[in-house]
Amino acid sequence: MAYSNKVIDHYENPRNVGSFAKDDPSVATGMVGAPACGDVMKLQIKVNEQGVIEDAKFKTYGCGSAIASSSLVTEWVKGKTLDEAQQIKNTDIAQELALPPVKIHCSILAEDAIKAAIADYKQKRGG
Amino acid sequence: MNYFQLFDLPEQFELDLAELGSRYLALQKRFHPDNYAAGSERDRLLAVQQTANINDAYHSLKHPLLRAEHMLALRGIKLSNEQRSFTDPAFLMQQMELREQLAELATVVDPEQALYDIEQELQQQRKALLRALHQALASGTAAQDQLAAELVRKLKFFYKLQQELELIEQQLQD
Numbered sequence: 001m002a003y004s005n006k007v008i009d010h011y012e013n014p015r016n017v018g019s020f021a022k023d024d025p026s027v028a029t030g031m032v033g034a035p036a037c038g039d040v041m042k043l044q045i046k047v048n049e050q051g052v053i054e055d056a057k058f059k060t061y062g063c064g065s066a067i068a069s070s071s072l073v074t075e076w077v078k079g080k081t082l083d084e085a086q087q088i089k090n091t092d093i094a095q096e097l098a099l100p101p102v103k104i105h106c107s108i109l110a111e112d113a114i115k116a117a118i119a120d121y122k123q124k125r126g127g
Numbered sequence: 128m129n130y131f132q133l134f135d136l137p138e139q140f141e142l143d144l145a146e147l148g149s150r151y152l153a154l155q156k157r158f159h160p161d162n163y164a165a166g167s168e169r170d171r172l173l174a175v176q177q178t179a180n181i182n183d184a185y186h187s188l189k190h191p192l193l194r195a196e197h198m199l200a201l202r203g204i205k206l207s208n209e210q211r212s213f214t215d216p217a218f219l220m221q222q223m224e225l226r227e228q229l230a231e232l233a234t235v236v237d238p239e240q241a242l243y244d245i246e247q248e249l250q251q252q253r254k255a256l257l258r259a260l261h262q263a264l265a266s267g268t269a270a271q272d273q274l275a276a277e278l279v280r281k282l283k284f285f286y287k288l289q290q291e292l293e294l295i296e297q298q299l300q301d
Contacts, residue, residue: 031219032212035280038287040222061226105210112212 003064004098010068015075018057020044028124030116034109039066043113045077045085047121053077053085058113065103069093069110082118130184130197140195140264142188151185192286195260195279202267204276213280222284225249229288232295242296249292253285 003011019042020027030043039062046055056074060067072093077085093099093107131138134150158181163174187193196206213219228245235241256278263275 029216031216031223032214033219033222033284034210035213035283036207036209038284038290040219040226040284042219042223059223061223061230108210109212112214116214 003068006072006097007064007068007099010071010097011064014058014067014071016055016057016071017059019059020046020055020057025124028117028121030113030118030120032109032112032116034062034066034105036105037062037066039063039106039109041066041070041109041113043070043073043110043117045114045117045121047082051082053080053082062109063103063106065097065099065106066109068097069099069106070113072096073110073114077114082121085114086118088114128180128184129201130188133180133184134188136188138198138201140191140198140261142194144189147185147188151181154181191257191260192279192282195264195275195282198264199272199276199279202272204272206276206279209280213284215281218281218284222288225288226291229291229295233299238299242292242299246292249285249288253282253289256282256285 022029024046026048027044027046030045031041033040039060041058041060041062043058044056045053048054056077058070058074060070073088076088088111090104090107090111093110094104097107099107129138134147134154136142136147136150155178158174158177160171160174160178163171166174187197199206225245225248228241232238232241232245260275260278260282263271263278
């Protein structure tokens with residue numbers, strides 16, 4: 001199966017790989033996995049007092065499409081408010097990366113990861 | 128199709144693999160296309176279809192995860208090709224750590240020992256999950272079936288880890 005150029009670019013030069021300190025109160029973490037392929041994805045956001053995502057990092061163990069999807073999402077969420085980031089749809093990710101139908105689940109995983117990170121932040125802040 | 132019925136085996140997770148193997152061979156022999164060479168075209172087609180079913184069934188029953196998936200499918204829970212994300216944070220954190228340990232294997236002082244340690248741990252975790260799965264499937268209640276489905280999802284991550292580990296093992300040997 002051929003990967004699109006955008007997937008290859010994110011796979012070879014992934015943006016924002018790494019981790020933030022978990023005990024930093026402005027950091028929230030979203031962890032998701034796909035049992036079917038065994039992929040594991042961690043997406044972290046750093047949120048300022050105004051509720052804007054200042055920075056994002058990810059770590060993904062999985063195929064090229066999963067890595068590209070999470071890399072792309074970390075780029076997209078920077079500078080967005082939590083409400084804006086909440087609106088990111090897997091279809092937007094799949095379209096941007098030209099994912100084939102069998103790899104759509106990778107974009108779903110990335111959408112679920114950012115939603116999980118936002119939920120973690122809201123929970124940390126007491127709702 | 129109920130694969131257990133096809134093999135005339137009790138519908139349970141615990142399975143005698145030698146018995147499964149000998150029943151597989153007997154069924155294959157019975158539906159071998161040669162036996163239908165003189166039959167009608169319809170009979171020949173049915174024999175080919177039946178041979179395909181027997182192969183699918185054997186493949187599914189042989190592997191514990193596929194067997195559990197088949198049992199759950201018979202009970203109305205379809206797990207294959209499931210697209211829903213798995214979100215148990217503690218479990219995923221542990222998976223992430225195991226993946227990191229595997230990724231760092233090449234750089235540790237004694238990779239073979241480290242590999243052995245991880246393999247032992249994976250095996251232990253897999254065994255514990257399989258035991259719990261066996262218990263959950265034996266119960267047959269709806270709640271236990273849901274628990275069994277969750278255990279199958281977890282086991283899939285562990286089988287994937289085992290594959291990754293074997294890849295690294297090969298690379299280390301080369």
